[in-house]
Amino acid sequence: MLERRIPKVRDLAPLMHFKTPELNGRKRRLAGALTIEDLRTIAKRRTPKAAFDYTDGSAEAELSLRRARQSFRDVEFHPAILRDVSSVDLSSTVLGAPSALPFGIAPTGFTRMMHAEGEVAGAGAAGAAGIPFSLSTMGTSSIEDVAAANPHGRNWFQLYMWKDRERSMALVDRAAKAGFDTLLVTVDVPVAGARLRDKRNGFSIPPQLTLGTVINALPRPEWWINFLTTEPLAFASIDRWSGTVAELIDTMFDPTVTYDDLAWIKDQWPGKLVVKGIQTVDDAKRVTALGVDGLVLSNHGGRQLDRAPIPFHLLPEVVREVGGDTEVHLDTGIMSGADIVASIALGAKFTLIGRAYLYGLMAGGREGVDRTIEILAEQIARTMRLLGVTSLAELTPEHVTQLERLVPRARS
Template sequence: MGDERRFPRWRDIRAVLPPLGRRDRLLAAAGIADIRLLARRRAPRLVFDYVDGAAEDEISMARAREAFARVEFRPRILRDVGEVPLTARVLGREISMPLVLGPTGFTRMMHRDGEKAVARAAARAGVPYTLSTMGTTSAPEVTRAAPGGWNWFQLYMARDRGRSRAALDLARDAGMDVLVVTADVPVAGARLRDVRHGLTMPPRLRRRSALGVVRHPAWWFDFLTSEPLTFATMGGSDLAGITNLMFDPGVTFADLEWIRGAWGGPLVVKGVQRVDDAVALAEAGIDGIAVSNHGGRQLDRAATPLELLPQVAEAVGDRAEVYLDGGVRGGADVAAALALGARACFIGRAYLYGLMAAGEPGVDRVLDLVRAELTRTIQLLGGSLDPSVVRLRP
């Protein structure tokens, strides 16, 4: 006779079941691509597409990712890689890994905790967080939520310089000490996914997306039981009005002097897409230069940041720190960028996927995945990152 059967215990059943709860699904995510799928399931299409989409035909965004797909690593062997430090020195301060959480607008649209959740996760991870001028939480609220974090502020130069000055004063008085000036938005790009959805601020339920209430009840409950979304720094919730007010097509290099005087602290310029512009910024004494095409969300067919990075790093030398922004979805991407000359990388979409998927724990999970992949990649490369360990295939 065979062995007698026994009544199965719950822990035995649970061990073979697929992930059931949000926390289980989050922990089961093997990479940022899995987090992205979780975000897509939780958020309505117009919210997900705001994060996931880009300008016009989305060629710039696709090229940024494709460039990372062309990275070829050339590892060294037989090196001691038992311990590989990840710390980096950015603007005179040590951070736990070479990563900056970049500025994103409408962040509370992804999850009710929005910028506060992201800032807290960044503080726990030991990396900077950058609050956007188009954010939905004010600078004082962010620094109160994450008092131990290194919180930066991002500025779009408004047509009304008084508004810009007030935004800078608010951020500085709240304890933010690094300013990121986004320089590639003289006018707003055409994000066609948003146009087709008729995206407004706050989001409104349209007839054709009414099924989203049924398909995404958790997001809608979260949204409807939260404080109304507003642009916390600039005031108001009129997207068209704020957009017209925020972006000044008359901004020039001369305005950087005004900004430097109004801010009085470290200054990073983001949106650099030409070597000569990078050199001009370095000669002007700018502290940091972010090679970036705005994640493909402004000018379509713009320069691909990873391809441009080595040229900028060589031309700028040690006159300014150089960062990469665009297409970064994991630790291997960060490793490639560092080997090609970046001091650190900015990420945006990646942590927003985590926020959409599960709120603050989702951002934590994204940062854990990036850290683990970066560590593993450096170990497999032989423990160091320099131009000899990477090349971009044609």
């Protein structure tokens, strides 16, 4: 039998500590977000469907994106115990310069559609965190505005080669003059992928206001007010366009680009050059032979060829083949700090986040991007401590097993 008594006030006092309520709705929401998936949930609630789906979706049946994310879920870690992990160092040297964290912000297009602050918020947050920010050719903030938002940080420019080579290289020249230190040449978009969510939503540039889009936006007043009271949405590096993103890509982008063109671009650029969109070991070898400074294993976030190779699965073999000659970076499917740790352990020098950054942006503008970076940094540090390592250099393939789910059948 339990002996019971009437509790005394002094016994209850230590239990009666109430948290001061946060009256700022944005801060309250972001503080409650503990994962990137939490930020995605907030973003979906606060962003009109067409804009959210442009970020969230991928090509055709969206198998490439799901498989990429699943590949990170199919990771088994192997921790070491009884190590002093009282402090951990998350910094690294990437392309010859420091980064406070082993990830940077990937280039994203049409970013001010997600939130009016757009690339300026991303660049400012990256600068404050000490990580690189990448501006897309399809960005909605100018090269100069991004440089002003991140004047002392590392800015990278992502290039799509247009049919008009002169205009393409004029952008490259502007980026160099603005102090951008790295050129990311994206090579996996000879034509636009079939992004079916965008077609079904009637997503176009500039956005077309239909009864459906107005009704969908009405419960999201902050987005609506920002959209109507800020600079009209347009691509900062492209003349006015009326049509879908896919139509723009097919009209402007050059499907004839070859390795010879890549070598020519390399000769024009004074800084570091990285090739983004590598999806085979053979192509990794060929671009490495050109003397590039790095490559990004990426299937464009699943937004181009559906059923494309899974970048995380390619990583160990590509690192074995070319990792001694060039830096191997990784994107596509990253949704947690544990994903980043697994990538570094298997040999990636660096990683890039695209959707994770945009979920934070949609959830809360600049503060949301700050929260994205904070969540990932916390997860990286915690995962490293639990693995028994105190620096990125201590991570090795021995810490990770890629569990097999999709195993190729033998070819006859």
